[in-house]
Amino acid sequence: METEKCIGCGRCADVCPGNLLVIEAGRARLRDARDCWGCTACVKACPRAAIFYTLEASLGGAGGRLYAEDSRDTLTWVLRLADGEEQRIAVNKKQANDY
Template identity: 75%
Template structure:
């Protein structure tokens, strides 16, 4: 997977730059920018932190093909992953944060 940023959706809040463990994101002209997507670790911290779904992962062919996107919607109690496939279909996976590590 590879990170992408839709600058039209970015509000320049800088939350993504604060959480990136690789220090790969920065603001340029009040928009999130990545230094080099090939250096991204795929930790999804920025995807989960972005309040406007401006940051997402593009998917490999085995995960939906060209044009597929993976977004996250984060709230206090739940994390919802939204998978938008190239053919227009969508899937959602919701994780209860309080029970995520319960075995």
């Protein structure tokens, strides 16, 4: 989490299925990272891209981070690799469940 970006809106806490996030002193905090199973609901819900998912070596290289940028109709996954390379994948939210 990039705490300095957090505005304490609580959206991440509202969507976490494990109730793992709390708002303290106007900032979100993960109670215990060992309890998180990486569903990424909080990553998608954060309007400030303050929460990121750390990618293991097999998923983008050690140090890679996955963020989400949310706009009205589009969710954009932003993959920042450790070497600075950035890849973006835009998903139309209205078609996200079409297979």
